Amino acid sequence: MKQLAHLVLNRSWAVIILFALITVLLGFSASRTGTDNTTHALYPDHSVVAALQDEIAATFGQRDMLLVVTEGEIFTPAGLSALHDLTLALSRLEGATNVTSVATARRMEDDDGFLVTGDLLDAEALAQGLDQEQADEIRRYLSTSPLYENVTLVSSDGRHATLIVELEDGIDASEFARSVDDTVRQLWDGPYALAGQAFTSMELQSIIKRDLPALGATAIVLILIFLALNFRSVQGTLLPFVQIITGVVWGMGLFQLLGHKLMALTVIGPIAVMAVGSSFALHLLGRYYFELARGANKQQAIRLMLMETGLGVMISGFAIAAAMSTFLLSDLAMVRGLGLISALGVLSALLASMLFLPALLNVLPVPRRVADTESPGLISGFLVWLGRTVVRRRRAILSVSTLLIVVAVIGVFRIVPNTSIIAFFPESGATRTSIGKVEQVMGGSAPITVEVEGDILDPVVLQALERFQQQASALDVVGPGQSIANVLRALHLTLTGENSLPPTRQGVAQELLLYQSSGEISELQRFVTLDYSKALVRFTAKAMPTERAAQLQQELIGLARDAFGELAIVQIAGQPLLEYEIEQAMRRDFLVSLTLAILLVIIIDSFVRSFRAAAVTVLVLLVTIALQYGILGWAGLPLNLATMLMGALAIGVGDYAIHLTVRYMEERRHGLEPEAAVQRALFTSGRQILFTALTLGAGFSALVFADFVPVKTLGSLMLLTVALVGVSTLTLLPAASLWLLRNPHSRANRSPEVSTHA
Amino acid sequence: MRKPAIITSLLLLLAGSALAQTFTTAQDIMDAVSATPEPVTLQATLDMTITSANGQSLSRTLRMWSEGDDRRVIKFIAPADIAGSGFLSLERPDGSSENMIYLPALDRVRRIAGGQQGDSFFGSDFSYSDMTGIDPDEYSHSLLETRDGPTYIIEAVPLPDSESPWERLLLEVPHDTLIPARVDYYLNGTAVRTLTTSDVSKVDGYLLARERRMDNLLSGSHTLIRQSEMTLDEDIPAEVFSERFLRR
Helix, strand or coil: CHHHHHHHHHCHHHHHHHHHHHHHHHHHHHHCCCECCCHHHHCECCCHHHHHHHHHHHHHCCCCEEEEEEECCCCCHHHHHHHHHHHHHHHCCCCEEEEECCCCCEEEEEECCEEEEEECCCHHHHHHCCCHHHHHHHHHHHHHCHHHCCCCCECCCCCEEEEEEEECCCCCHHHHHHHHHHHHHHHCCCCEEEEEHHHHHHHHHHHHHHHHHHHHHHHHHHHHHHHHHHHCCHHHHHHHHHHHHHHHHHHHHHHHHCCCCECCCCCHHHHHHHHHHHHHHHHHHHHHHHHHHCCCCHHHHHHHHHHHHHHHHHHHHHHHHHHHHHHHHCCEHHHHHHHHHHHHHHHHHHHHHHHHHHHHHHHCCCCCCCCCCCCCCHHHHHHHHHHHHHHHCHHHHHHHHHHHHHHHHHHHCCCCECCCHHHHCCCCCHHHHHHHHHHHHHCCCEEEEEEEECCCCCHHHHHHHHHHHHHHHCCCCEEEEECHHHHHHHHHHHHHCCCCCCCCHHHHHHHHHHHHHHCCHHHHHCCECCCCCEEEEEEEECCCCHHHHHHHHHHHHHHHHHHHCCCCEEEEEEHHHHHHHHHHHHHHHHHHHHHHHHHHHHHHHHHHCCHHHHHHHHHHHHHHHHHHHHHHHHCCCCECCCHHHHHHHHHHHHCCHHHHHHHHHHHHHCCCCHHHHHHHHHHHHHHHHHHHHHHHHHHHHHHHHCCCHHHHHHHHHHHHHHHHHHHHHHHHHHHHHHHHCCCCCCCCCCCHHHHHHC | CCCCCCCCCCCCCCCCCCCCCCCCCHHHHHHHHHHCCCCCEEEEEEEEEEECCCCCEEEEEEEEEEECCCEEEEEEEECHHHCCCEEEEEECCCCCEEEEEEECCCCEEEEECHHHCCCECCCCCCEHHHHHCCCHHHEEEEEEEEECCCEEEEEEEECCCCCCCCCEEEEEEECCCCCCCEEEEEECCEEEEEEEEEEEEEECCEEEEEEEEEEECCCCCEEEEEEEEEEECCCCCHHHHCHHHHHC
16 A cells, blocks of 8 residues: 555656556447347347247247237228238348238138139239228138237237247347338338337337436436535535446456447446445545644645545455346346446456546646545534444334344345336336237237147147147237147138048148248248247247246146147247246356355454454445345345345445544554544544445435336336445444454454554 | 240150261250150159258158140149149240149148249259250250260350349260260359259150259259159140149
């Protein structure tokens, strides 16, 4: 620390120029940070369901789909013509591989001995102008053909039409969804709704683009207000601002240089860096102004600031960065991204606090008016009262805390996880309204695919497949299904007049051969492999909580077991199952990152002070975390990708409690009795702790304005967290210190700087 | 009778004896290709393998009897599930064709509408029209290039009244065989299919390509047809080209 102070005081301009240069370079890098808004980016790295989906996509050509529902009088010449034009325009969009709608529907009929397959909406008839009779005939065919029994191309009331647009692999799904949205808006004269993964990606991208600048600006403004209230000077307000901006710019710039992209959840990172960075500055500047008020000259004040408070800030900074970097162990790219950007940002903010801030202070003039943070005033009076109260009521504080922990732990068991992607969007927002409309018409919007491996030509297997399809479709969250059974039933009805599946293996094989000779081969390959060894049943499911998705997985496995027995091997994939996998990965991350973060904080805190002191300090964090999740459980809020981060973030923002412990130990070393040392520590450090809590709260409160629901919920809960850490630090920590840390130096690992100061 | 289709006939691509001189115009080349002798009848076994873009494949074995391009019967031999299924194609005097399929499991003969000639031939990358060949009279030809060999690169553009679904064809015709070794089919300025012929040898005095492969450049699938057990110019009874034979 001495050498650091020496460097900063003797090479101030060099440090400032170096920081400015690096900030400009990394600012350029940060400005190039891209966004990854694909729903695929949300999946765990080693997702079994995603791997199966990829295999199914390769085998059956299954691709991501964008679902469109248009509203109007469909079965009219004008309605059908408009749909035809829309289908044609959508199929011509770059990235569209296939469009399914009433305009691409096929007719399969026995016409005087001819098996006729052709377009239901005949191009020739369209060119000549459809009449109402032809429109009615199309309606009749759609409502009676087994081929479309389980597909809603047009709703039964004739008021809604659906268009399923399949996307090329690897394209920008958001851009594609935007082009679909534009095309439908231009060509369809009426209301419409969109759903599907591409649509969700587009909406997520909009959220990222809206949230990051809006939340960042809000956080900055709120942090500046609290800094101004604390220091009541332009310098005291702007210097921390420069320092936190440096932290954010460096963090984002390095994040980009390492090849990462922003995701919806990553937005928390820069906000956390701002909040944490401001707390570093608060403590350092508080000490600087305190020393100036006590008569020290500028350089002496800077030296003492770095040597005394700097040590605590550095330990705290490393501990926070370590806590954030535990997210790097996650299986979820989004969580890893947050961990990386936060850790880089916090370390950058720490570096700026220890070098850039003191260098700036050294070249800037001393403010004419320096507020003494220990001078009599409202806050000082409150802290004196608090010190006395804590000493007098220490048992009551410990008892109430214990009781709260018990209640909180009970609440923890009431937590229900939910990582459903639809829950990312506001309940009454346009995204969920649009998806809800599509689900209302189509019976679902999330794809579920069931791969059946067996002898598909065997009529017994086909009957089992059809039975499974019917039973699965009857589940409350599963919409209609489609499979080779639908094609075969329609074909058999057309060829024989019997509404059943072909009764023999030869019948199945030969009817499919006939279909190949007159139908679209690609239609078959969507449902069955060329060698008839695998078949696919496609369902659309309603968006659902992951708890329901887990149940659904078991229900589908049970139905498959009942239907197929030993006849076939069945594997299930789909969006709801992927979301359940995200939840499982999230639970794992939650436990691993939280445990590791706590251990790292204890280790890092005890490295300079003592293990016992570190453990007592961490007690505050543990109580906070228990209360956080207890409240989550009692309030019925879900554990999701954002709220699971709350614990580790609490460690990040709450480690400023170490400052109180440091000061308490310092006072004990100066010979004060424990009770007096506690009162003194509260009086001297309490103000910075109070304002740190307020500034952190101000920073995180910006998240409340997020459009991304988990981040919004996290914002509210982080406000609560900051308040809990603040209250615990100012009450429970001194009470616990009086009980468990009466002789902190008995096994202390003294730091030379502190000894020198003492 | 329609002039024999010669460019992409499924069964025979014949060429005359080696020509002594090279050609300088597309018309001369196409005339020479048209003039190559063809057997009157052909009986052959076809092994057809369809391979999808992801590598799945399906093999079928067929026995075929044909008389020119006007009459053709195909019977499936393998796999067992479809053995006995058959396809009959007859050209009517007015130039239209009648296509029928027989399925033993249903014991029924079904007709396939003539307007579906562009449809896939039993799930393969060949279409029905590929099986009957392309009439050179429907195209205008121009010689684009003469490569070493020599091999002629000819562009065939459909005439205004042609029923060809293609925008243009690009043919590679080696001088020594006069059997198009490669045909690229274009739509909207892009090659969408490629036909290649190989294993060219003489059988009973006719120069034949035993192997034909059609690549669908859009879907990534391809179909290989290899012919064997060929009998050329042997009389085929008229009853073979009948519904009754199809059912047998």
